[in-house]
Amino acid sequence: MMEVYLDNNATTMVDPKVFEEMKPFFCDIYGNPNSLHRFGAGTHPKMVEALNFLYEGINAADEDDIIITANATESINTVIKGVWIDKILNGDKKHIITTEVEHPAVTAACRFLQSQGVAVTYLGVNAEGTIDAQQVKDCIKDETALVSVMWANNETGKIFPIKEIGQICRDAGVLFHTDATQAIGKIPVDVQDCNVDYLSFSAHKFHGPKGIGGLYVRKSCALTPLLHGGEQMGGLRAGTVDVASMVGMGWAMKLATSTMALAYEKNHISKLRDKLESAILELPDTIVIGGTENRTPNTTLISIRGVEGESMLWDLNQKGIGASTGSACASEDLEANPVMNAFGSDSELAHTGVRFSLSRFTTEEQIDYAIEVIKNAVTRLRGISSSYAYAPASHASGL
Template sequence: MEVYLDNNATTVVDPKVYEEMKPFFCEIYGNPNSLHKFGAGTHPKMVEALNFLYEGINAADEDDILITANATESNNTVLKGIWIDKILNGEKKHIITTEVEHPAITATCKFLESQGVAVTYLPVNEEGVLEASSVAEFIKDETALVTVMWANNETGKIFPIKEIGEICREKGVLFHTDATQAIGKVPVDVQDFKVDYLSFSAHKFHGPKGIGGLYVRKGCELTPLLHGGEQMGGKRAGTVDVASMVGMGWAMKLATSTMAIAYEKNHVSKLRDKLENAILELPETIVIGGKENRTPNTTLISIRGVEGESMLWDLNQHGVGASTGSACASEDLEANPVMNAFGSDSELAHTGVRFSLSRFNTVEQIDYAIEVITNAVTRLRGISSSYAYAPSCHKSGL
């Protein structure tokens, strides 16, 4: 049996999404910007897809949703747009983010620092969550932007986006959230949560790879990251991938329906808990950040004495796919930065394994994964002659 438990890295395309995309490869293939019927023929489904995106995050008609290549482009568009519009002209000079953001945020912030931008990286608490009060504490007159993820890609921990949005709105500071790991798992509402910018990527909620979106609230326009055409009203140049746009729209519709969100909460979470509880029966295992306030599909578990990369190799040999953290940093053998942010010791920081489920996982798959994981831990602990139990560890939290 093969069991895919790395859905925070990417997801299988929903069969319904695939069917909706198929006509746009060989039948309705015109350039949407062309004036002839071959181009115009793409428009109805593009409009439909865009409407699905607006509905999925409750965007207002006067707001913009730009079609991008992925959440990385969306994040770069916001950060570099703020740099161009607010910082280079001397109006502002400061950005606030967290220590546990996705590399698409942290790497871009590091680049901006090299250009003279002041960036504050706020720490998370012992549960792995940023406290909204710390955002308020560090906002100053020079602050141009606060950017905080909606849900952490490694722990699944949900951040207090509503409170942070209210703080930023009250203080007149623009607020961006990377909602890549939230859409399709928890309700996302840009109006209720007072978000100015929001990034997402289709392949995280059973859409195609290579396409994403950026929500921009009316009045919060940005200098485009890409120039060269009038697509998206001149706000994001480049011919739109129509098939993928249609796929993303349908994936959003399916993932954000009331039924889908309820399924994540009531079914996917039970599968996650079944897997998690079985692993926690093994000696010296912990859930990083604890069990509360997470997306329904994610658990980051440390198995003391078992190095994360070795664990992944063993699981892969037996048909189970998991991760040590962000796929964008999977070739980096440094200690997991999220675990470092928790203040974990050097040994523990290399032991985190992330399991992330989807609505396509089954009870039978989880039963098999539990068997494989249990055998792998026994095997790898037997190999590690330096392993010693540490009674100070707990079953959840650090």
């Protein structure tokens, strides 16, 4: 039995080259970077190098800040709650704009702000699974403090019009945050070109270690820190930095955002994804959620009518294949997939989405094996379904 990991939007393996760069900081160069002695100072060269890799990876300017955090969730909460403190509690802004398909970290933070009296507008997605920049423009008002729109969706891979939204926010004098967790390492990400004020990311999504992330903050857009304590990160985020993980994140960024790596994603990984997708779509009553245009190269979310997503994952797991029904951060939630709901899918289809997400370590041999297993699983599960036999073939045309 072959093992095939197709859940890379949940997490990725650490690139062996990244792991090699991290090794010395566990047992050899282990000093606290804030200590004055040679053991602490010995960590500084590689930390500076890693930080430079992060700046280069997203094209941050020298005068901007990149704060090292524990993960993208912390980065997101730092932005949303920081803006709440600075612009809403201590100012006259009372409104935030986001979308219905954001990562749970954004949605939950916005729900918290709503409980504190903040008005939040949730933009719905269009038939292509994204939003129009004009939707943002139409919803901005004098009280708007922040717009938060993801760069790429974690379930469908759909890419949002970040450059256009950034320009709209800049022209309106509204702060703009984007969660780029699912974009970095898959498509080019440029904070200068897109007028981004805040950008959040997590290392384990682009073959770095778990437990570390970053927050880009444009100069003049400083925030009240989420964590207070020591003076680490220039007082912007208290807590001793995990040097090994910071070095790993820097090197993972360097490898993932190189011209060669991004070209490999675009030209090779997308072909493997398309091969898998096309084979599944040969089955009746299957559809790609959001369509096949304007996506990250590695992701597809497919609805297979008559097959519960959880049941499909069980069958795949028995054959050594890892996939997902959506966000890993909500994997224990048995409610219908919120992204499927946002598309207006019916109650049956809302439970049938299966996400396959590849990485640069996925091989064609693995895809061929996955295709065979998936087709056999669909045949078995539809064969024992109490409702699929009555579903009309016309369902294959769409949601």
